[in-house]
Amino acid sequence: MSGIIHFPDPAFLKTFPHIVAPYPEEWLLGLSLRCDDLNGWPPGTTALTFTIHSHGYGALGDRRSSLVNGLRFNLAGLAGRLYVSEEAIKRTTYQDELARLLPTHNIGERFVSSASPPFRICPTCIAERQYLARQLVLPVIQTCTTHGVLLKERCQCGQTLRPFQRKGVPFTCHHCSTAWGNLSAERGDAAIVARDVRLMSFYQLFLDHGDPAWLEAAVRLMRCEFNHRGLTVMPALVGGDITMPMSLRKKEVAVARIVAGLVAFDLTPEDMVRAAATPQHEAVCVNHACPLFDQAHRGNVHFWGKRASRREAYCMECGSTFVGRRLCFSFDDACAPDGVGPSPMAIGRAQAQLQVWRERLTLVCAQIVTEKAVLSPRTAFERAGIPAQSSHLYATKVGLVQIVDRFVTEAFVVTPRGASGRWGTPKAKRAWRRSAHRDAQKRGIRLTAMQRARATVRERRPPCASDVTEEQWGAIEPLVGSPYQRRYDRREIIDGIRYVLGTGCAWKAIPDGYPDHNTLHRYYRQWYKSGLWQHIQDALGEAAIIERPLPKDAQGYRRPPPRIERRRRS
Amino acid sequence: MGAPSPDRPPFQLQEVFIENAFERRFQGLVCGARRERSSHIISALPGSGKSWGIGEMVKECGMYKSHNAGTRMPIMSIVAPKNETREYAIGNALTASLGVIPSSVSWGVRRARFPAEVAHLGVEQIIVDDAHDLSKAHLLYLKELTDTLLAPPHERKVSLCFIVAGGAHTMPLRELFTLPDINWVQFYRRLDKDRRFCHVHGHTENEVGELCVGFEELYRPQFPDLTLRRWTTSIYAWLTHPLLDTDGTKRVTMDNMNTLIVLALRTAHAQGETNVTGETLRAAATLMTLDHDTVSMVDGEPSDIDLTPTDIDATPTDIDHGPDNPPSDGAPPAPEEDVA
Secondary structure, eight states, X not given: OOSEEETTSTHHHHSOSSOOOOOTTBOHHHHHHHHHHHHTOOTTHHHHHHBTTOOSHHHHHHTTTHHHHOTTBOHHHHHHHHTSOHHHHHTTSXXXXXXXXXXXXXXXXXXXXXXXXXXXXOHHHHHHHOOOBGGGGSTTOOBOTTTOBBOBOBOTTSOBOOSXXXXXXXXXXXXXXXXXXXSOOOBOXXXXXXXXXXXHHHHHHHHHHOOHHHHHHHHHHHHHHHHHXXXXXXXXXXXXXXXXXXXXXXXXXXXXXHHHHHHHTTOOHHHHHXXXXXXXXXXXXXOTTSTTBTOOSSSOEEEEOSSTTOOEEEETTTOOEEETTEEEEOXXXXXXXXXXXXXHHHHHHHHHHHHHHHHHHHHHHHHHHHHTOOOOHHHHHHHHTOOOOSOHHHHHHTTHHHHHHHHHHHHTOOOOOOTTXXXXXXXXXXXXXXXXXXXXXXXXXXXOHHHHHHTOOOOOOOOOTTSOOHHHHHXXXXXXXXXXXXXXXXXXXXXXXXXXXXXXXXXGGOOBTBOOHHHHHHHHXXXXXXXXXXXXXXXXXXXXXXXXXXXXXXXXXXXXXXXXXXXOOO | OOOOOTTSOOOOOOOOOOOOHHHHHHHHHHHHHHHXXXXXXXXXXXXXXXXXXXXXXXXXXXXXXXXXXXEEOSEEEEEOOSSOOSHHHHHHHHHHTTOOOOXXXXXXXXXXXXXXXXXXXXXXXXXXXXXXXXXXHHHHHHHHHHHHHHSTTTOOOOEEEEEEEOOSSOOHHHHHHTXXXXXXXXXXXXXXXXXXXXXXXXXXXXXXXXXXXXXXXXXXXXXXXXXXXXXXXXXXHHHTSTTTOTXXXXXXXXXXXXXXXXXXXXXXXXXXXXSOOHHHHHHHHHHHTTTTTOOOOOOSSOOOOOOOHHHHHOOTTTSOOOTTSOOOOOOOOOOOOOOO
């Protein structure tokens, strides 16, 4: 598209009165504010107009992630109104970079994670040309990469800078109306500027060339450094109060934390490139009796021990521990046929001990249920005299935690939060909610709608032909899985949506046992618009089910039909 | 009288702007007002070609939007809102001429900044078509707008032209502005001193001859032997019939002229002729005058209407209007008339 529209080109009336083109490396938020400023609109008008499912200026401020990943933003619509190409608008977000770097369903959550910075500006950039760089969304960065000026998040009056306001002028403080460009520009400390330069080099590396394998390689690299230096806590970054309580054992680590960790370890982008190019030597289970024997990249082997000299690993599948290729401990008889592993006597003792623990734990759980006391894995282990393992995963693998869960779910024991304030297990949490609802019904207590919704007992429904199989779920779980606790299981939601689409029934006519029809329709609408539903169907390897698209409204968006309000005649 | 040839393409109506005497007078007046930054009330008979002229002026005035150079709009042309007398209606019409405005920006927000916006766009003239539909609130806002632009800091004089449909003696806004009410007195004072109320006349007989020449050139590709100029006197006489020239101005409007020519050509085309005869023209004139309120009875066997998918689905932008593929009329064949 050329930059000039001459009347009577139809585009003249289909664009905003004043059109702007994005600067190189400009943030979408800055572009929308410049558009508002040039057209004389309140700040946030453009962003509000093109944000999907926005609920006003307040919610828009909380959803700045949509302006980073561009997923809930109508980029094509904005491109049409500004007479620029959609690619140019997409370059104001990190959508393409994040899509390459992260899994689809986590595209917005892991990048701006818990370390997401507040809204910040560079006063010099604003004064020069009202420019908000795309790099402002990158966490941990404290200075402007162009001017070396400290980024400001507060006005001189002390109020936090807000990009969106219902009234006011763009690029001004909502409280004292001071122009952002007039704020004092303080140069950052040389150490902080140098640190930010290094951080930006890693960000550029990941965003331009990275993929999920790079992130894994980065975590491995940091783990090696951590163990090699014999550290017990993560080092802090230079210049600040930025702490990183990061666990290197997590499977998923946010990009920002990875970058911060690499800089804290004084690593260079060349080290990162080298680590990404190096094939991963992942430990494999050396138990011959294990179903995952000698299979890499299955996620069953984890490491424990803080000292590099004792790099013990254990297998989640069989419970064996080993160092390198040397099997140290196992519960299986045929674990080491060549005799290198533990002796048969040691294996027998382990099996017997495990059996004793399981029996003892079962008795203890039954006692606790009878006493109607607090039941949690820690409490049960202590009473049973089982030594608390350092890893909850290990105890889970040998089946001890499952014993507690079984009592919790089958007996519907009230298991409120323990002394530490945390739930024992996720199943315990759900069971407590179900029991709370049932108890309330017995006592005749009227629950609020919210409590009722949360404590809904889902009747066990018979299996349906539209339910996804285990194999299919394994294929689509990476797309829709969520690390957070949700009210409804994603698998149940997919089953419900497939039931409605397959049978052609109305959403409200979905039978009991499936999640609420509003929830199903909301997920379907979100996934359909974002294109995730197409990915799910591609992953399932089946032809598209007859879609039931929503009708289009005057703006061309598919929205649910408006609610008809019937007014009573007075 | 021959039968229509099956190889001959269907009749295609040419809707193009023809520069004629009325347009020269009308556009000359409006452009002069823009140059002098004067305000007028301009009237012309319905069907004279006022809207066509305004459209052509707007196209040629050099409006553009640019990422770097901003937006420039020398002429702001709107049509008076109908069936809505409140101020926001004219505000919406004015802002809609600039482009798309988000629905979240209410008129109250836009109103405060609109004068500055108009000054920033470099507006030199505001033309209101069908100004006889303006309400008091509309007129007062236009007055407020021009006064605000005239005052500091803008200090910009903008020409205001109200285009109304009417005759020389029945100009809709003239009676309103001559009322002794203070608002209308102020409005009256802002109009041009020499020519406050202007009426642009239609075509004389000589000018009708020029129009005939223009139509000949326009439809020559479809009618190689077309000659209309020899019927100038008759055409002028028919189109100044009292039923068509109700005011007795003895002037011909462009709409009547176009209707007569198109009717005659369509009939000639249906008969397979390459020229228009006097009888055909007379029949068309009769249809416009004496039979202007005759009811046509549609009966008998239904005629075959060719509705191919291309006629239904194709949009004007999809059809290649090249020299070898002129746009199709798309109209069904004329029904058989049974004049009672």
